[in-house]
Amino acid sequence: MEHGLPSKWLMKQADSSLCLGSCTACNSCKRAGGTQIERDRNKFDEVLKMNxxxxxKNHEVCAIIYSEEIVITDPQSALDILMRAKYEVGTKxxxxxxxxxxxxxxxxxxxxxxxxxxKYINYGGRIAIYGDYSHYTSKPLKDFIYESNKGKDVFFVSTQKEAIEMLTR
Incomplete structure (x- = not known):
């Protein structure tokens, strides 16, 4: 990791200097059009905008995620949050x-x-998602939520307090 960014956002230029992938000067960026690199960089920036x-509680640590915008959009963004919580707070x-x-x-x-x-299970992560699920009518989703709540790694609850309880019991 250089320049504070994961190595996947760095590209080698023809002269072997490093580029963040958003320029139009180097050959690598011209070929890539900067588009995929900029999308990846934007996802990374989204993760940075969260607190x-x-x-x-009960000798267990939880990381509560706060943001003004959606922070989990794909498996990689979810994994980035898990790793950031592990690094900054010392918990999964x-x-x-x-x-x-x-x-x-x-x-x-x-x-x-x-x-x-x-991904969370593979990396030893546990997650409690809180909010209102009443407007969902999908029976498979309701069954998924019910079965998840019977386990010990994934929980769907109504409040933040309940989410903390599930992860610290």
Whole structure:
């Protein structure tokens, strides 16, 4: 990691100097058009715009995620949040408002929920998502929420307080 950015955003120029990928001067950026690199950089910037609050209860630490905008849009952004919480707060217990997660997460046929939650499980993460689920009519989603809440890694609850309780019991 150089310049404060993960290496995937850095590109080698013809003269071997490093570029952040958003210029139009180097050959690599001209070929890439800067578009994919700029999209990746924007996702990274979204993760930076969030705040994390450390909460400790029953000798367990949780990271509460706050932001003015959606911060989980794909598996990589979800993993970035998990790793940032681990680095900054020292925990893999994530508490997040459902408003900060892309709506596609709650449409199970997109596969987004499965991809994200599989990443969390693979990396030892636990997540409690709080918010109002009453407007969802999908039986598969309701079943998914019910089954998740019976486990110990993924929870869907109404309030932030309940989310913290689920991760610290």
């Amino acid at each position: 994390i609050e450390k909460v400790e 217990n994530i508490v997040i408002d459902k408003k900060l997660i892309a709506e596609d997460f709650f449409i199970l046929r997109t596969g987004l929920a499965g991809e994200i939650l599989q």
